[in-house]
Amino acid sequence: MIESNNWAAVAPELLLLGMTSLIALFDLAVKTPLRGATYRLTLLTLAVVAALHFVQAGNGETVYAFSNMIVVDAMASLLKGFATIAVLVTLVYSRPYAGARDMLRAGDLFTLSLYSLLGMFVMISGHHFLTLYLGLELLTLPGYALVALRRDELRSTEAAMKYFVLGSLASGFLLYGLSLVYGATGSLDLAGVQEAISSGMIDKTVLMLGLVFVVSGLAFKLGAVPFHMWVPDVYHGAPTAVTLMIGGAPKLAAFAIVMRLLVEGMLPLVWHWQQMLMVLAVVSLLIGNLAAVAQTNLKRMLAFSTIAQMGFVLLSFASGVVGQDGTNMNAAYSSAMFYMITYVLTTLATFGVILLLARDGFESEEISDLAGLNQRNPMFAGVMTACMFSLAGVPPLVGFYAKFSVLQSLLNAGGGIYIGLTVFAVMMSLIGAFYYLRVVKVMYFDAPVQTAAIAAAPDQRFVLALNGALVLGLGLMPGGLMLLCDQAILALWH
Amino acid sequence: MGLLSLAIWTPVLFGVLLLAMGGDKRDAGAVRWLALLGSVAGLAVTVPLYTGFETGSAAMQFVERVLWVPAFNIHYHLAIDGISLWLVLLTAFINVIVVLASWEVIQERVNQYMGAFLILSGLMIGVFSAQDAMLFYVFFEATLIPMYLIIGIWGGPNKIYAAFKFFLYTLLGSLLMLVALIYLYNVSGGSFDLATWYKLPLAAQPQTLLFFAFFAAFAVKIPMWPVHTWLPDVHVEAPTGGSAVLAAIMLKLGAYGFLRFSLPITPDAAHQWSGLMVGLSLVAVVYVGLVAMVQQDMKKLVAYSSVAHMGFVSLGFFLFNDLSVSGAIVQMIAHGFVSAAMFLGIGVLYDRVHSREIASYGGVINTMPKFAAFALLFTMANCGLPGTAGFVGEWMVILGAVKVNFWVGLIAASALIFGAGYSLWMFKRVYLGPVANDDVKALHDINSREFLVMALLAVMVLYMGVHPKPFTDVMDASVAELLKHVAVSKLP
Numbered sequence: 001m002i003e004s005n006n007w008a009a010v011a012p013e014l015l016l017l018g019m020t021s022l023i024a025l026f027d028l029a030v031k032t033p034l035r036g037a038t039y040r041l042t043l044l045t046l047a048v049v050a051a052l053h054f055v056q057a058g059n060g061e062t063v064y065a066f067s068n069m070i071v072v073d074a075m076a077s078l079l080k081g082f083a084t085i086a087v088l089v090t091l092v093y094s095r096p097y098a099g100a101r102d103m104l105r106a107g108d109l110f111t112l113s114l115y116s117l118l119g120m121f122v123m124i125s126g127h128h129f130l131t132l133y134l135g136l137e138l139l140t141l142p143g144y145a146l147v148a149l150r151r152d153e154l155r156s157t158e159a160a161m162k163y164f165v166l167g168s169l170a171s172g173f174l175l176y177g178l179s180l181v182y183g184a185t186g187s188l189d190l191a192g193v194q195e196a197i198s199s200g201m202i203d204k205t206v207l208m209l210g211l212v213f214v215v216s217g218l219a220f221k222l223g224a225v226p227f228h229m230w231v232p233d234v235y236h237g238a239p240t241a242v243t244l245m246i247g248g249a250p251k252l253a254a255f256a257i258v259m260r261l262l263v264e265g266m267l268p269l270v271w272h273w274q275q276m277l278m279v280l281a282v283v284s285l286l287i288g289n290l291a292a293v294a295q296t297n298l299k300r301m302l303a304f305s306t307i308a309q310m311g312f313v314l315l316s317f318a319s320g321v322v323g324q325d326g327t328n329m330n331a332a333y334s335s336a337m338f339y340m341i342t343y344v345l346t347t348l349a350t351f352g353v354i355l356l357l358a359r360d361g362f363e364s365e366e367i368s369d370l371a372g373l374n375q376r377n378p379m380f381a382g383v384m385t386a387c388m389f390s391l392a393g394v395p396p397l398v399g400f401y402a403k404f405s406v407l408q409s410l411l412n413a414g415g416g417i418y419i420g421l422t423v424f425a426v427m428m429s430l431i432g433a434f435y436y437l438r439v440v441k442v443m444y445f446d447a448p449v450q451t452a453a454i455a456a457a458p459d460q461r462f463v464l465a466l467n468g469a470l471v472l473g474l475g476l477m478p479g480g481l482m483l484l485c486d487q488a489i490l491a492l493w494h
Numbered sequence: 495m496g497l498l499s500l501a502i503w504t505p506v507l508f509g510v511l512l513l514a515m516g517g518d519k520r521d522a523g524a525v526r527w528l529a530l531l532g533s534v535a536g537l538a539v540t541v542p543l544y545t546g547f548e549t550g551s552a553a554m555q556f557v558e559r560v561l562w563v564p565a566f567n568i569h570y571h572l573a574i575d576g577i578s579l580w581l582v583l584l585t586a587f588i589n590v591i592v593v594l595a596s597w598e599v600i601q602e603r604v605n606q607y608m609g610a611f612l613i614l615s616g617l618m619i620g621v622f623s624a625q626d627a628m629l630f631y632v633f634f635e636a637t638l639i640p641m642y643l644i645i646g647i648w649g650g651p652n653k654i655y656a657a658f659k660f661f662l663y664t665l666l667g668s669l670l671m672l673v674a675l676i677y678l679y680n681v682s683g684g685s686f687d688l689a690t691w692y693k694l695p696l697a698a699q700p701q702t703l704l705f706f707a708f709f710a711a712f713a714v715k716i717p718m719w720p721v722h723t724w725l726p727d728v729h730v731e732a733p734t735g736g737s738a739v740l741a742a743i744m745l746k747l748g749a750y751g752f753l754r755f756s757l758p759i760t761p762d763a764a765h766q767w768s769g770l771m772v773g774l775s776l777v778a779v780v781y782v783g784l785v786a787m788v789q790q791d792m793k794k795l796v797a798y799s800s801v802a803h804m805g806f807v808s809l810g811f812f813l814f815n816d817l818s819v820s821g822a823i824v825q826m827i828a829h830g831f832v833s834a835a836m837f838l839g840i841g842v843l844y845d846r847v848h849s850r851e852i853a854s855y856g857g858v859i860n861t862m863p864k865f866a867a868f869a870l871l872f873t874m875a876n877c878g879l880p881g882t883a884g885f886v887g888e889w890m891v892i893l894g895a896v897k898v899n900f901w902v903g904l905i906a907a908s909a910l911i912f913g914a915g916y917s918l919w920m921f922k923r924v925y926l927g928p929v930a931n932d933d934v935k936a937l938h939d940i941n942s943r944e945f946l947v948m949a950l951l952a953v954m955v956l957y958m959g960v961h962p963k964p965f966t967d968v969m970d971a972s973v974a975e976l977l978k979h980v981a982v983s984k985l986p
Contacts, residue, residue: 334565374647378516378606389639394665395632401563404672408566411676422676426669433665437642437658445646445654482565 006065009072012052012080013121019045020114027107034099038107039091042114046088053081062491064127068189071127075259075337075488079124079252086249086344087117092463093352094241096456100360101239103149112142112149113245120253127264129178129188132257136174136221139253140167143246147238159237166230170220177213180206181266190265197268211269214261215276222254222310225283232291235303240358240365243299244351247306248344255340258317263333264492270321277318278421284311285428292435298354298367301435305391306347308432313339315425316406319413328413333492334485335405341481342390342398342474349467350387353380356456356464367439372448379461380454381443383468390471392436393429398474403429405482496558497546498572500539501582502620505589508532509612512605522604526597529608533593536615537586547579549968552975554625554689562629567684571626576972577753577823578622580965581746584830585622587954588742589615592735594947595838599734599845600648607648610640611735618743622750627675627686630754634711634747635668641736641744648733656731663724667714671755674707678759692758692979695986698766705763708756715748718808719778722801729797730850734841737793741800741833746826749807753823753976757811761980764812771812776905778805783912787919792843792850795920796836799876802909803829803888809906810891813898814980820973821890824965828875828883828958835872835951839865842944843924847933852923856930861937866925868940868948873921875955877914883958886965 007014023045027038057077064071091113098104119138126132144167148160182188184207185196196202216227223231235243262273288308295301313336320332357364357373357380364370374381390399403425410422456464474481495503508528515525548555554573562570574582592611600607617640620633638661646657679686682694696704714721725745729737757764764771779802786798803825810822842865843858844850859866875882878889888910896903929935940948958965 374603374606378513382513394639395635400632400635404676405566407673408676408679411673412680414680422673423670426673430662430666430669434658434662437661440642441646441654441657444643445657479563479565482563486565 006063009063009065010070010125012049012056013118013125015052016045016049016114016118016121020111020118023107023114024111027111030107033104034095035104035107035110038110039095042091042110043088045114046084046091046117050081050084050088053077053084057081060487060491068191069128069131070125072125073488074491076125076256078484078488079256079337080121082341082344083120083124083249083252084117086252086348087113087245089348089352089463089467090241090244090248092460093244093348093355096460097241097355097358098239100358101150103239103241108149109146109241112146116142116146116245117249120250123253124256126257126260127190129182129190129193132260133171133175133178135253136257137171139250140171143167143250146242146245147234149242150239153239155237156239159234162230162237163234166220170217170227173213173220174217177210177215177217180210180213184210190260193265194267197266207269208272211266211272212276214266215273215280218254218258218261219280222258222314223307224280224310224314225287225307228284228287228307231307232300232303235306236297236300236365240299240351240355240363244348244355247302247351248347251340251344251347255313255337259333259492262317263320267321274318274321277314281311281314281318282421282424284308284314285425289428289431293431295435296367297365298370298439299365301367301439302347302350305432305435308428309339309343309391311428312403312406312425313343315421316409318421319410319418322413322415322418328409330486330489331405331409331412334482334489335402335409337485337489338405338482339402341485342402345467345474346387346390346399346471349383349464349471350391352460352464352467353384353387356380356460357454359452362450367442369450370439370442371446371450373443375448376451377454379465383464383471384443385440386468386471388436388439390475392433394433396472396475398471398478400475401478401482496556496572497539497542498556498558498574498619498623501536501543501586502572502616502623504539504616505532505536505586505612505619506616508535509609509616512609512612515605522601525605525608526593529593529612530590532612533586533590533615536612537590540583540586540619543574543579544583547576547968549576550971552576552971557625562626566628566679566686568628568686569626570629571687572620572623572629573625574623576969577976578750579968580823580827581622581743581750582619584827585615585618585743588739588830588834591834591838591947591950592738594943595738595841596733596735597943599841603647607644607735610644611739614640614644614739618747621747625688627678627688627691627755629686630688631668631672631675634751635665637744637747638664641740644736645728645732648736649731651731652727653731656728659724660728663721664714667711670707671711674704677704688754694759695984696760696762697986698762701760701763701984702766705756705760705767708751708760712748712751712756713774715751716745716804716808717748717801718774718805719782719801720774722778722782725801726794726797729800729837730791730793734837734844737837738834738841741796741837742830745800745804746830749804749811749822749826752808752811757980758976760984762983762985764980765814768812768814772809772902775805775809775812776902778802779809779906779909780912783909783916787912787916789916790852792840792852792920792924793837795852795916796833796840796876799836799913799916800829800833802913803833806888806891806906806909809902810887810894813891813894813902814977815894815897816970816973816977817897818891818894819977820966820969821887821894823887823969823973824890824962825887827965828887828955831951831954831958832872832875832882832884835868835948835955836876838947838951839869839872842940846937849933852920854931855924855934857925857927858934858937859925860929861934862939864945865940865948868952869925870921871952871955873917875959877917878910881956881959883955885959886962
């Protein structure tokens with residue numbers, strides 16, 4: 001179904017854009033220190049937008065809009081819906097933290113997050129080099145500002161600089177790569193690019209050079225080794241609320257852009273980019289896991305653990321096409337999608353606990369700050385434990401099925417190298433188990449140092465409990481989400 | 495909801511309820527009674543499994559099968575045969591014992607302690623009744639979480655080292671098994687059903703690799719020599735209840751895995767490597783028995799004796815005759831009763847004196863005559879005296895071994911001498927002789943709750959010793975079926 005302009009397809013985006021601009025204006029009139037009215041209006045907007053996305057996902061048809069620059073398919077609608085919810089949950093966790101740190105002097109936290117979310121939407125739905133790139137920029141630009149939101153804090157400012165410089169570099173890589181590919185194929189449209197490459201009448205040198213730059217740019221954004229240097233510093237330096245905003249929902253958009261550019265746009269080059277991703281995955285797993293063991297700061301540890309987790313996602317991307325047929329593509333890409341969604345779900349709860357533990361003047365970001373948490377608040381400790389075991393991939397938590405489906409896709413790809421990769425990935429997750437277990441150890445086995453009471457508002461407690469219950473519940477009943485991912489990926493080939 | 499589901503989820507449900515109760519000290523009484531209620535209910539729902547079990551049939555019984563994860567064709571598939579029946583009953587029984595035994599000792603976070611044990615017991619019953627490999631793996635791995643917390647929170651001075659060693663050591667093994675399971679899923683055309691895998695033809699090389707992947711998971715768990723080193727460390731640091739469950743049930747998860755995975759799925763590799771397995775088992779029986787002899791710490795001594803006793807189990811499996819395999823399974827159950835009793839007995843002394851050193855005791859019989867009588871019975875069972883549970887299984891395995899090879903039988907039989915050596919010598923040093931010091935002088939005999947715990951275990955140990963028929967009868971058909979299956983080559 002192709003129409004030149006299809007406004008209905010982008011209704012959620014339009015609503016978000018309109019509401020965000022409205023909220024930015026409306027916020028000027030809000031006088032309360034915690035910005036209650038802005039907060040409620042933001043949450044309401046997000047809830048409606050998420051609902052619209054899920055309605056679109058329920059329709060299940062693939063719709064193109066604006067001369068094929070935008071595509072709304074099942075994968076896009078699902079990812080956008082989950083990203084919206086992730087931002088919503090992030091804001092719920094962030095509000096008391098931000099309020100205590102003078103970050104709510106204006107409503108920037110809310111409006112910038114919403115604009116960033118709009119960027120994610122465009123990126124997820126982009127079917128054209130330009131829309132994809134614009135979406136990426138719209139996602140990251142508010143991000144730079146968000147990191148620097150505590151402008152008097154030295155560490156945050158430093159992190160913002162680092163994020164900005166390296167982020168721009170990555171965007172430059174990507175843009176340069178895209179322009180080379182455009183030069184080689186003469187098309188900016190994903191379908192056009194794929195058609196041109198398939199024809200085989202293309203200058204391979206320029207195309208390959210472009211591909212290398214594109215993959216490097218994507219690796220930068222995903223935080224894969226050796227393009228990972230910014231991840232620990234930004235995770236550590238940014239205010240925790242913003243760390244979650246950067247480390248949570250945008251991962252879904254990053255998954256989508258990899259799918260769009262590499263799988264939809266450059267599938268004929270799969271042999272080349274699969275090898276690159278394989279190398280990136282192996283070093284990410286190695287460096288991420290080993291470096292995480294050495295961390296004492298919880299946020300840095302989680303940053304390195306993210307790098308390792310992204311290694312897993314890259315592994316499943318690398319196992320998509322083997323032999324002459326693409327029979328493994330569904331398994332590979334839907335396992336990557338499942339992995340990413342459950343990773344974001346777990347990350348939300350992990351940082352949620354950190355955010356709710358933070359007090360005025362106390363960041364709660366050292367691993368030792370969690371000491372004896374079980375005695376102070378068994379519920380928080382329980383949620384954190386579920387998240388740690390989930391990230392470590394221990395059943396019956398959802399992270400186990402994520403790892404399981406990736407390993408299944410790898411082994412199904414067959415061949416000596418894939419068996420080697422599987423065993424390697426498994427050994428790396430053993431190392432991973434060590435540092436995740438250490439967090440559990442601190443919470444349960446150590447005596448509390450801090451004795452300050454832990455008070456969280458009921459709405460935050462409720463959302464956190466729900467989030468933790470989902471980490472366990474999806475582990476007990478993973479079938480539904482797996483099926484959704486499967487169908488979303490399947491719909492891409494039609 | 496089927497009976498097996500009830501047996502699994504009743505204790506888990508009570509466990510979750512306990513966790514939700516919050517850990518206030520003034521509620522500890524209510525928490526304990528609720529835990530007892532939960533464990534007794536858990537035991538009660540397993541009774542119909544025994545009464546309704548059709549003896550003499552090798553078929554899987556009490557089958558429940560529902561599609562669970564459609565994307566990977568994973569089924570929630572439960573069923574038991576004669577091999578698993580007693581292990582399920584044993585698990586539910588030991589759970590009641592552990593709740594009773596921890597009544598007074600645990601004063602901190604009682605609800606979490608009891609909750610962890612109840613959940614653990616449900617998960618272990620799940621392992622013994624899962625007929626879908628992925629379901630098995632989920633239960634098998636999930637048991638690590640409560641055990642890790644039990645050791646780490648309520649353990650001894652070096653608990654953190656022990657908890658990590660326990661978790662990482664066993665995780666290493668089971669991750670390799672996970673790779674094997676996924677491989678089998680792919681080659682079987684997308685099925686995790688164990689019965690399907692039993693029929694799957696496999697070439698020699700994959701069989702060998704699969705066999706060793708399973709070996710990694712199960713040998714660590716049993717534990718077989720030389721990967722047994724985690725067990726003594728963990729036993730020493732774990733709280734009494736943790737040690738009892740670890741020795742009585744968790745070790746059996748590994749042995750049970752051999753029966754359900756290694757033997758029937760890779761029979762040719764199992765035959766090919768049986769020499770190695772028998773060799774390792776004999777080393778465990780003899781060498782580890784000798785190591786047990788020189789221990790100064792009672793828990794370490796019993797831990798090493800567990801390794802030696804489990805050596806009989808793995809020995810029995812890899813001799814492939816019905817006497818040795820049945821004997822090994824009987825030994826698993828008997829060891830469940832005896833090792834739990836031994837560790838709980840050490841717990842009784844430790845609660846009073848706070849020392850596990852043999853040298854801290856002497857002449858306990860003078861101050862605790864009732865307890866010493868129980869201890870004597872369990873010690874005798876531990877060294878395999880006829881008329882106790884410990885005798886039946888070992889004797890069957892030795893008979894089976896002699897059938898295969900006289901020398902294997904002879905070496906295995908020598909273990910009875912070492913077993914008698916270390917068990918009786920420990921009994922002599924701890925219980926006999928004059929009162930050794932003031933601590934022992936101040937001992938008071940076991941109270942009625944401790945008496946009940948000891949008496950329940952003593953009844954089972956004696957009953958199994960003098961009348962093993964109910965135990966062997968139910969498993970005969972299943973064992974014969976298993977051996978018939980293992981004897982047929984699966985090479986294409």
